[in-house]
Amino acid sequence: MSSVFTSKGLWEPDRLVCKSGRGEFFIRNRPRFWRRTCADWYSKLISARWISVLSLIVAVFLITWTLFALVWYIIAFYNGDFLSDHLRPETNHRSCLVNVGNSFLAFFLFSLETQHTIGYGYRHVNDECMAGVILLMIQSASGALLTIYVGGIVFNKLARPKQSMKV
Numbered sequence: 001m002s003s004v005f006t007s008k009g010l011w012e013p014d015r016l017v018c019k020s021g022r023g024e025f026f027i028r029n030r031p032r033f034w035r036r037t038c039a040d041w042y043s044k045l046i047s048a049r050w051i052s053v054l055s056l057i058v059a060v061f062l063i064t065w066t067l068f069a070l071v072w073y074i075i076a077f078y079n080g081d082f083l084s085d086h087l088r089p090e091t092n093h094r095s096c097l098v099n100v101g102n103s104f105l106a107f108f109l110f111s112l113e114t115q116h117t118i119g120y121g122y123r124h125v126n127d128e129c130m131a132g133v134i135l136l137m138i139q140s141a142s143g144a145l146l147t148i149y150v151g152g153i154v155f156n157k158l159a160r161p162k163q164s165m166k167v
Contacts, residue, residue, distance in 0.1 A: 065111045068135070081097070094129075114136060117140065
């Protein structure tokens with residue numbers, strides 16, 4: 001009968017970091033290509049060419065703005081903000097997003113303004129729309145984290161010493 005105790009009588013848990021320094025807390029049995037490519041993606045971004053990094057940054061921001069605009073659009077749709085009965089001012093319906101409009105471009109602009117805390121002017125989230133308030137908090141927090149991360153990448157790329165020419 002095997003025991004979880006060693007010969008000393010103490011339980012030895014699996015190591016998270018080997019004595020050689022290699023981490024054992026990542027997913028095991030992943031393909032070799034995946035290990036090489038995604039092992040240290042932050043330092044790969046630091047050592048990549050500027051055009052690649054800037055293209056990735058622009059793509060990530062466009063994707064997040066578009067995804068959050070889609071979620072804002074879905075919230076407005078399920079709240080009934082697009083129904084013709086609710087578009088007239090004499091109804092008692094309160095839309096989730098006030099003064100945003102009905103086009104996807106308007107929701108995209110609202111998403112961009114929310115993520116970068118630019119300010120809305122006369123647009124705002126209705127305080128009676130709980131899903132809108134929660135999404136506003138999620139998008140503001142994730143936008144701030146994304147901006148901090150991008151700033152760290154750019155700062156590290158700028159602070160990195162240039163490699164001298166090899167003779």
